[in-house]
Amino acid sequence: QSALTQPASVSGSPGQSITISCTGTSSDVGAYNYVCWYQQHPGKAPKLMIYDVSYRPSGVSNRFSGSKSGNTASLTISGLQAEDEADYYCSSYTSITHVIFGGGTKLTVL
C-alpha cells in the first residue's frame, strides 16, 4: 500500500494561513475518521497535533485545525508563526495495513 500523498513543501508568511492536504483512498482516509497530523521539528520526535480528523490534544494551539472531505484530509494552520516551521505528517487507519503515513510536508515560514 502506497503512502498517503502530501505536497512536499508549502510556505507562508507570518500571520497568514496555510493548508496541507493528505490524499488517500477509500480504504484509509475515505473509510475512517481516524486521520492524525503530526508536527516534527528537525532532530525531534513527532508531536500529535490533530487526531480523529479534527480534534486537538490538550495543549495544542487552536490555530491548528483539521478536516476531511472524501479521500482527502487537510491540516490548516492559521496565524502562521515562525515556530510552526517544521515537517508535518498525516496518518490514517487503514483496513489493509492498519496504519499508513503520508510522505511528509515541509512547512517554511517566510
Added chain:
Amino acid sequence: EVQLVESGGGLVQPGGSLRLSCVASGFTFRRYWMSWVRQAPGKGLEWVANINEDGSEKNYVDSVKGRFIISRDNAENSLYLQMNSLRAEDTAVYYCAEGRWERQDQWGQGTLVTVSS
C-alpha cells in the same frame, strides 16, 4: 509529565541483532497499547509494531514479520523490540510511542539503529 526514553540503538552488521528498550513514566503504562514507529534517514514515518495492554496481542508491518519481536514488562514500565536478521533497510531512528494504530499520543526521543558492514 509523560516520558518515553528509548535505548539500545547502535551500529550492527547485516544479519545481526539488537534489542531496543523503552522506559515509560508519567502515565499508567499497563493500561495502554504501545507501538514502535521508525523513520529512515531523511524519510517519512513507518509504523513497525504494536502490542496491547497485557501483551497478548501483537501486530507487525509485513517487512519485519518473523524478524522482529515486540514485548513489554508492565512491572518495569518497559517496552522492547527484539530485532533479528537485520537488513540495511532497517536503518532508522526507532521511536517508542503510546498508542495503537489510530493515533500515537506520546513519543520518545528515538534511538538510531544503523545496519552496515
